[in-house]
Amino acid sequence: MTALIESVETLLVDLPTIRPHKLSMATMATQTLVIVRLKCADGIEGIGEATTIGGLAYGPESPESMKVNIDTYLAPALVGLAADNVNLAMARLDKLAKGNVIAKSALETALLDAQGKRLGVPLATLLGGARHDHLPVLWTLASGDTDKDIEEARKRLEQRRHRDFKLKIGANEVDHDVRHVAAIKAALGDRASVRVDVNQAWDEATAVRAIAALEEAGVDLIEQPIPAHERAGLARLANRFEVTMLADEGVQDLRCGLALIESGFSGAFALKIAKSAGPRGALRLAHLADAGGIGLYGGTMLEGSIGTAASLHAWATLPEMAWGTEMFGPLLLTDDIVTTPLRYDDFGVALPQGPGLGLELDHDKLREYARS
Ligand code: MUC
Ligand code: MG
Secondary structure, eight states: OOOBEEEEEEEEEEEEEEEEEEOSSOEEEEEEEEEEEEEETTSOEEEEEEOOSTGGGTSSOOHHHHHHHIIIIIHHHHTTSBTTOHHHHHHHHHHHOSSOHHHHHHHHHHHHHHHHHHHTOBHHHHTTOOSOSEEEBOEEEOSSOHHHHHHHHHHHHHTTSOSEEEEEOOSSOHHHHHHHHHHHHHHHGGGSEEEEEOTTOSOHHHHHHHHHHHHHHTOOEEEOOSOTTOHHHHHHHHHHOSSEEEESTTOOSHHHHHHHHHTTOOSEEEEOTTTTTSHHHHHHHHHHHHHTTOEEEEOOSOOOHHHHHHHHHHHTTSSOOTTOBOOOHHHHBSOOSBSSOOOEETTEEEOOOSSBTSOOBOHHHHHHHBOO
């Protein structure tokens, strides 16, 4: 007999970061996870996570607005629906609410987690089956201090934790940023791949000047150098330089992806379950990218273990991604709210095993960090 969805609970969970994390639009000292607990009539609970970066400085959804929108609009629409039909449940949410993709991603994750638990299979199996059980993971250097970043990178290399590094730039004057990146690349040499994420901070003329210098310095990948809506500009930069351009904020959904491909963009797409309203939407974008000859990258919204595991289950079903993944979110946080944290080793992370996400909530930790 089909189990119905009985209730959906949301919690705001504030976890401190291990150090300030400086992005072009905000500095983060805490990450707020919106945790979703979806309970079904057969006693199964699915969990999901909605997380964004830097409050509203990054995008239109904030943790607080996600909680209100789930509690007020999305959760009541799910209650009473068949818990085992993710297609119908998500179609209902899409009809009811425009956008709200991060909130929808948490709900889709919870539905898939519950169904995996119900059938006794990992989430990746529901998505067609895992091709990998270990995925490469980069680390983001964003302390804001060149020497500290070099020290952090050397430590991660020695620990065999990470060998690809992403530098968050764009908050400072361009020449300062270029010197910062060049110094880090010079210190690490061929032992590491160094990439940058500008988070839309430059205009195209600035980008042309800066990318020429970054290419010269040996940077491998330039992420979202100009504003998200400037698709023709990103295509021009991709064609002008040898170094690969990575579209992140500029490729939110399938329509953006198609528009970028049609505008002549060649490079890579950052997939994020949060941008695509869930793991299934992120995989649809991956398939479009494949058809357009675009490389793939497994992106993060700096999620904790739940959002990170949901992403890993999706990425594990794809062929090897050209640019690996950045699923390091849990390592940026001082604590965890699951009983068995993800296992990071050998420059990557293991896909969690067990039904659904393969994770269990730690109820004591949840109480400790949940906002009252
Ligand atoms: C982004 O824009 O890619 C990923 C790593 C990080 O430090 O920030 C994110 C978001
Ligand atoms: Mg980015």
